[in-house]
Amino acid sequence: PSLNSSGTFVEHVAGNPNESLSTSNPTISIDRSGLCNPPEHSHEPTSDSELVKHLKSIIKFRGGPISVAEYMEEVLTNPKAGFYINRDVFGAEGDFVTSPEVSQMFGEMVGVWAMCLWEQMGRPSKVNLVELGPGRGTLMVDLLRGASKFKNFTESLHIHLVECSPTLKELQHRNLKCLDADDTSSSGEKKTVSQIAGTPVAWHAAFEQVPSGVPTIIIAHEFYDALPIHQFQRASRGWCEKMVDIEEDSAFRFVLSPAPTPATVFLAKRCKWAVKEEVDKLNQIEICPQAMELTESISKRISSDGGGALIIDYGLNGIVSDSLQAIRKHKFVPILDEPGTADLSAYVDFEAIRHSAGEASDNVSVYGPITQSQFLGSLGINFRVETLIQNCETDEQAELLQAGYWRLVGEGEAPFWEGPEDKVPIGMGTRYLAMVIVNKNQGIPIPFQ
Template sequence: RRNIPGLTWSVFSRLTGVNRLGRRQHEIKRDLCTQEPLDLKEFFMRHLTARIKANGPLSIAEYMKEVLTNPVTGYYIKNEVFGESGDFITSPEINQMFGELIGIWCVHEWQQMGKPDKLQIVELGPGKGTLAADMMRVFSQFKEFNKAISLHLVEVSPKMRQFQLEALTGATTPEDTVVESQRSKYGPEVHWHRFLDQVPNERSCVIAHEFFDILPIYKFQKKDGEWHEILVDIQEGGGLRFIMSRGPTTNAKAFLTHLAETDERDHVEVSPESGIIVQKISQRVSDHGGRALIIDYGHEGTKKDTFRAFKAHKLFDPLEMPGSADLTADVDFAYFKHCCGENVKTFGPVTQNNFLNGMGIGARLQALMQDKDVETRRAMMKSVWRLMHPQQMGWGFKFFAIAPKDTDYVPPGFTPITAHNEPKSEQKSEPK
């Protein structure tokens, strides 16, 4: 502008429309800040339909990314999602014993490694830091182990880092502060990273609890012997609908090469992003030693259509009011085994019931209930019932471990389930 004689800002703005664009952007920001939540959802629906009209139907992966992580209207950006008041509750929030027993597992595996001087505890997607805090409390009881470890949390959200900081250090910082590292109240240093690649390449024990189930998936359905992709399109009269591609898509050709010829399913879900992360974890274990423990609800390449939404702890239509409910799909542990390759050894998946029983949750419960009043004992029994019962979390959630190829023992909690030791629950209803 300075180099063109006679071109004033008013002339420039009339020629380019920059003034109008600037005003419009201001109006959008103002509207997003002042409108009610329902209007924001309507705005997001208009955004999705406009994108579909411009570029065609969305893959399920694209839809999940928009709904969960859109910087303005994304579910994880604007909602309080954890705990009884949110849309779902996780095992660490139900009972402290869950995190404590995972902590004991880490200590045991460190001992099996020969008690190395340094070990990184790495958690992917730590939520509010509840699991990490429960583990760290256990670690503090093992002085030699506590001295050897550092905690590394892989977390993108500055808001979630604030929760984790408070849980692990007791400190608080201004909301716009990006936390990088701080000493925990348990002793070891805590470091935050945006991505796994930023964690130093050293011996680690990687924990991923309910991390993979929200990563984007692609859905495919077999028709006339060919795999077609399931997409999200606009519904006549408003709203969204699922459609099937007319023929095999590029995604179908690229992401289904792992399927065995004997796989009889006619509907498959695949998360390539999850596969890449599992490959990176396996490579770390292979190159630098350590362990990995993945906990999520899932299956061994047997389930078909698991894509769903949760709102207020209940199933919800995943295409209704996008951004108002959590989207998720079961983890395919058979796919994870494929992604791990031949340079590591895998264990499981076993049920959560099996793992926690193997780690001695019954004995731990008895110890904690000593000298407690009736109401406290009842609450503790109820929480363990939720963790263990087949119709609660006991069988839906699975544990899966990755270890170096030369590991010559079965880690605790992973004893294979047989007809003789298959987990059973004598308590069929909620404890009173």
């Protein structure tokens, strides 16, 4: 058989290929000697999910393994079956809890930081407030609600949410109490306004799509940790990239690349920024080219338009070795287990962010990282929690506020907890770090002064 132009298989008639067939003679002779019987299992039903089938087809089509980064990107953001695409993964009923879901105080403190930066920028009348990966929109809701009394600030804002999930976009639209106005903008898009502070809101699939030309304040909270990483392992022949392949029993497995891969260029770049002794003692290294490239884009935007970026995430101020993890329903699971049903994330390399920002522009300054506890404490979260507790109507409300406060700024298990042991608040005040990139002309930002 051979493939014709329509994409279907046809069988060739035996005999002289130059002879034409008579339409009146229905009897033809077919040579099937070159055909082979397909394996018996090839048409059996399979329990693989659509995403697993898709991943296996990529590997088989390539004729070899794919990088951990490509695996991670497909698992998280595949348009049909990606982990983030068609579900709400946040909160107690989801797979993990983020700081904005812990307490309203987190978004309020980020709002304080944004207003302080706006003051340092000279109170511009127009500002793009950009959030990368807004989740449910909780952080932005608390930011706007907390800042709603400062009309000069909120009236200057145009919110831009960078989101790839249609499901989360709908949640953000609802939680921000958005209304789609009848009039359209000059670009032909409908104008959407959040009723919380009367602020226009727009959505984009990527940061590069956010309009430029006005000062920009960027918030990236737990965004960098979900960007695809490449993993390298030291072998007898040098650094080899860790790849995802298929075993004989059709399960996924890790293998090492037999030759250098394109990502080796970024590995060399990352090692150049590090102390040689630090690299020599490592057997594994993780790099995130997308984080480097995103940081470069952010720095160039801040350099040309003014403004700043706040990055809060869990990570290290140095080379990351082996941090990739999968979380399903608040529990760690094997990374290659049931792709698409668990969140994949890795530690953020803050040192790489700092170097990427500096190489992208001489007109930006980078501050930090400092711990989340230091960041929120310097912005006044202690005073905020005291005020909120004084206004509580019940002891239960006060306990929830105190527990939320500890989770944001504390370290380890809360010493004051008297409730069930399985619900003791675990502080993430030192596990999360905060870094700021600002235009040099604006001076030293709060809370780094």
